[in-house]
Amino acid sequence: xxxxxxxxSLITVSGAVLTVIGAIAYLTGAANLSVPTLFYxxxxxLAGLALKTSELPPAERVIPANEFKDLRERGAxxxxxxxxxxxxxxxxxxxxxxxxxxxxxxxxxxxxxxxxEIEELERNxxxxxxxxxxxxxxxxxxxxxxxxxxxxxxAKDLQAELLSPNKQKVDLVLIPKQIQ
Numbered sequence: 001x002x003x004x005x006x007x008x009s010l011i012t013v014s015g016a017v018l019t020v021i022g023a024i025a026y027l028t029g030a031a032n033l034s035v036p037t038l039f040y041x042x043x044x045x046l047a048g049l050a051l052k053t054s055e056l057p058p059a060e061r062v063i064p065a066n067e068f069k070d071l072r073e074r075g076a077x078x079x080x081x082x083x084x085x086x087x088x089x090x091x092x093x094x095x096x097x098x099x100x101x102x103x104x105x106x107x108x109x110x111x112x113x114x115x116x117e118i119e120e121l122e123r124n125x126x127x128x129x130x131x132x133x134x135x136x137x138x139x140x141x142x143x144x145x146x147x148x149x150x151x152x153x154x155a156k157d158l159q160a161e162l163l164s165p166n167k168q169k170v171d172l173v174l175i176p177k178q179i180q
Contacts, residue, residue, distance in 0.1 A: 006052075008089075008091070012049055015042070015045030015048050016045050017041070018040055018041025019041035019042050022036075055091060056089070056090040056091070056093050056094075058088055058090075059117055059118045061118060062117055062118070062119035065087075068120040075126065075127025075128075075176075076155040076158065076176070078156075082154060083129060087118065094112050095113060095114050096115040097115060101113060105142070105146065106138050111136040111137035112137070112138075113133045113136045113138050114133065115132070115133055116169070117131075118131055119132075121175075123175050124178070126175060128158075128173060131171070131172045132169060132172075133170050133172065135167075143162055144162060157176055157177050159176070160172060160173065160174055
């Protein structure tokens, strides 16, 4: 359902509708309507198709956006920005967080890790997130090597936990460090 309402889909459909209206107007001799709709409709249709070819859908939210709103506002602002970033449509990217994964050396050009879902969570009254990645061409061992850096990379005073539900996926849990 979310694929139907992507910006690329909406632009493609609106361009197609304008093009069809313009073609019908041209065939019926309505020159005042056919010229603008054809001249605007067809390029809009092509632009929509171009967007559709480079479209990256948002990561699936496990929990509705409004459930952790208060906790998100009190938590690290970087985590809130991370959630906003991966839950929107992206264009021209191979994967969500591609630049971050490249810097962390968790990137494979041919088969990059793909963010599948994001879950906001609460641990000991603090706000955190869980990101589920499909590993792609990056081994779980490489993720384990970067575990210490993963927590510091996304925000100050975060710690990272890595859980592997199966051999093809890894869960990156980012939570605030416990004060001892």
